[in-house]
Amino acid sequence: MKTAAAKNYSNLVFDLGAVLIDxxxxxxxxxxxxxxxxxxxxxxxxxxxxxxxxxxxxxxxxxxxxxxxxxxxxxxxxxxxxxxxxxxxxGGPIQETVDILQELKEGNQYKLYALTNWSNETFPLALLIYPFLQWFDGIVVSGREKIRKPNPAFYNLLLDRYELDASATLFIDDNERNIRGAAACGIDGIHFTSATQLKAILEEKSILPISLFHS
The missing domain is CATH 1.10.150 (DNA polymerase; domain 1)
Structure with missing residues (x-):
């Protein structure tokens, strides 16, 4: 159960490179x-x-x-x-983060999206290589849209396309520049440094249940 102080999010948005894909x-x-x-x-x-x-x-x-x-x-x-x-x-999937994504997907409490700076010509290869990309409710690829993070228009495109409330959306990216871009659009962010750090923050925000044991 979410604590009284916890903010209610409905949508979690992941960057891909250096967060889920090495x-x-x-x-x-x-x-x-x-x-x-x-x-x-x-x-x-x-x-x-x-x-x-x-x-x-x-x-x-x-x-x-x-x-x-x-x-x-x-x-x-x-x-x-x-x-x-x-x-x-x-280099393959960043498995620890993929495991977090899987837990969120199986929990079925949040809509999951990806917002990625990626060439539209190489992204189809990633779709073939990484089955977990099929878990998202939507993926917005910069090369396809011809606009990229941290341009505010790119975040707003995601919000508009999937009819998301910015205040109910949490964005995860390894680049602080991109986190600032999201903030300019009213989207809260997590500056990703590791899967362990991400899991701890998601537990703190009551998005994931608190683990009994931490490695």
């Missing part, structure tokens, strides 16, 4: 480059996070790839590997 381009590039320093140089200066985010916002993989090949021709093979070998960047 994605890291280093898994691929540590195979390609001889040293970690070379990997970091490449990801800092060539295939950067900012470049990748434009694909999350709807730019095509082909356009993004050719743009960098033209700019950094000596890294052509490594650039083409980014999407040519994209599945090698996936």
């Amino acid at each position: 994605w890291n381009p280093r898994y691929l590039y540590n195979k390609i480059f001889a040293t970690a320093a070379e990997t970091e140089f490449f990801l800092t200066n060539v295939c950067t996070s900012a470049w990748n985010e434009e694909q999350d916002a709807g730019r095509s993989l082909q356009e993004a790839t050719e743009m960098l090949v033209n700019e950094f021709p000596k890294f052509e093979a490594e650039i083409r590997a980014y999407y040519g070998r994209w599945k090698e960047m996936l």
